[in-house]
Amino acid sequence: MTGRDDIDRFIGYFKTGHREIEKVARMLLKKILYLVEIDALSRAAFPTVSGNRKRVVQFIDTCSNWNDKDKVSAVQLKLALKKNGIMSGKLYDSINRQINSWGYGTIPRPTDDLTLEEAQRLSTTSESKHVNDARYAELLYTYRNYLLHEFREPGKSAESVIRADPTTPYYHGLDDLGVREDSWELVFPLEFIQGLCEACIRGLEAYLIANNLNPYDSFEYGTMWRRYR
Numbered sequence: 001m002t003g004r005d006d007i008d009r010f011i012g013y014f015k016t017g018h019r020e021i022e023k024v025a026r027m028l029l030k031k032i033l034y035l036v037e038i039d040a041l042s043r044a045a046f047p048t049v050s051g052n053r054k055r056v057v058q059f060i061d062t063c064s065n066w067n068d069k070d071k072v073s074a075v076q077l078k079l080a081l082k083k084n085g086i087m088s089g090k091l092y093d094s095i096n097r098q099i100n101s102w103g104y105g106t107i108p109r110p111t112d113d114l115t116l117e118e119a120q121r122l123s124t125t126s127e128s129k130h131v132n133d134a135r136y137a138e139l140l141y142t143y144r145n146y147l148l149h150e151f152r153e154p155g156k157s158a159e160s161v162i163r164a165d166p167t168t169p170y171y172h173g174l175d176d177l178g179v180r181e182d183s184w185e186l187v188f189p190l191e192f193i194q195g196l197c198e199a200c201i202r203g204l205e206a207y208l209i210a211n212n213l214n215p216y217d218s219f220e221y222g223t224m225w226r227r228y229r
Helices: 003-021 027-045 052-063 074-083 090-100 116-122 125-133 136-150 190-210
Strands: 170-173 184-187
Touching: 003 027, 003 190, 027 052, 027 136, 027 190, 052 136, 052 190, 074 090, 074 125, 074 184, 090 116, 116 125, 125 136
Parallel strands: none
Antiparallel strands: 170 184
């Protein structure tokens, strides 16, 4: 069997798994399984990268072809700045104006958020980390952690109620649901996560071929379960 045969077999396994996930009824379970699949794919691409977050985010940056991965959530960034006592300055004032421009009943999209480059240009040294933490690719990993470790989604979003294009992330206001609370909730909808996972499978295949990598070399096989170093 050639290296390309191994790639085809590996990718075929995940394509089959992806189709099986589509049959799952509960939305939360589907999201968990798609994100687990992305985690496994990242190991095939970057087995030597230490730290799960670093590896998965690097994989998304490299193989997902996600156009909005470098967008920065104005809402999450504002919350982080406020928590750290930063409620003035170029960056805070800019994102605050941005959020305040979103009208009642609207569905803000990634196009309504700043890019990483734009946000970093406005930030000070102490604000820079908060900007990076609010980048969509980083937020997706945080979102993944809530689903996998707490069996719930973060925030108070109501994806099943809001009527919006589900192929990209979006925001909705809690007042849209009749909740008397001034808040914008970030949503990573199911269809977006499903599409991202599909793109990651295609991206990994191209990455393995371009770099002549055998994905099976990234995993340990055998009877022993526990790894000892």
